[in-house]
Amino acid sequence: MAAILQHKHYRPGDLVFRKGDPGDHLYLVERGSVIIWTGTEADKHVLGEVKSGGLFGEMAILNRRPRMASASAAGETQLLEMPASMLRQTINRADPLLVQLINGLIHNLQRAGGAVGDGDGQV
Template sequence: MSIQRKTYEKGGVIFTEGEEGSSAFLIEKGSVEISRGSRGGKVVLASIGANGVFGEMALLDDKPRMATAMALEETSCLVIPADIFEKRMESLDPFMKGIWRIACNNLRILTDRYIEEKGVGALQRDIHVA
């Protein structure tokens, strides 16, 4: 596979929480909301703009998507398939590759705990990525 350019309309879902990850995304133009479902409704984890990357965690640790990604406006992304991503990862020192996987796992655990302990309001107040 090769890197493709894809445009998403405002409100378009790029991927859904729980799906298997097959690509990472680099935003060329526009913005994306990363959110997660919880008992209290939707929790916005981040808003990512041009030059931001998302969707990489599922490729780093081979686990399902931990959140849903949705275009906040018309958004153009470079879609990086898992095979290309993995080839780039193979060029890393094995120690560093392991560190990245551990960091992803820790981020998943901390996100789960934060949502459970602090609730929706605290997360929305405390976390914002631009």
């Protein structure tokens, strides 16, 4: 598993992914922080910041929809990338009750404002 995970370094302002990109990786912030935003590079509407120890990028993987926002490094940042296939394999091996819980959470998030797309909400 460790061989599949990749450490990536980002400089301030470097784009991690753009809104509309496929959800092909989950990210863990090892050091630094990442800004999640919509809009343009010149006119960003910041939705949140993910700091060391935080995860992001999971919703596009779980709901199998394109990225709903962009992400860029707020400063010098080290990320650990996990391929979407690895996350899906891990979930598929999980207890069926846990999978049902995850699917329920995705469905509730989608109903609460459409912020995570209009997929079927299935992992």
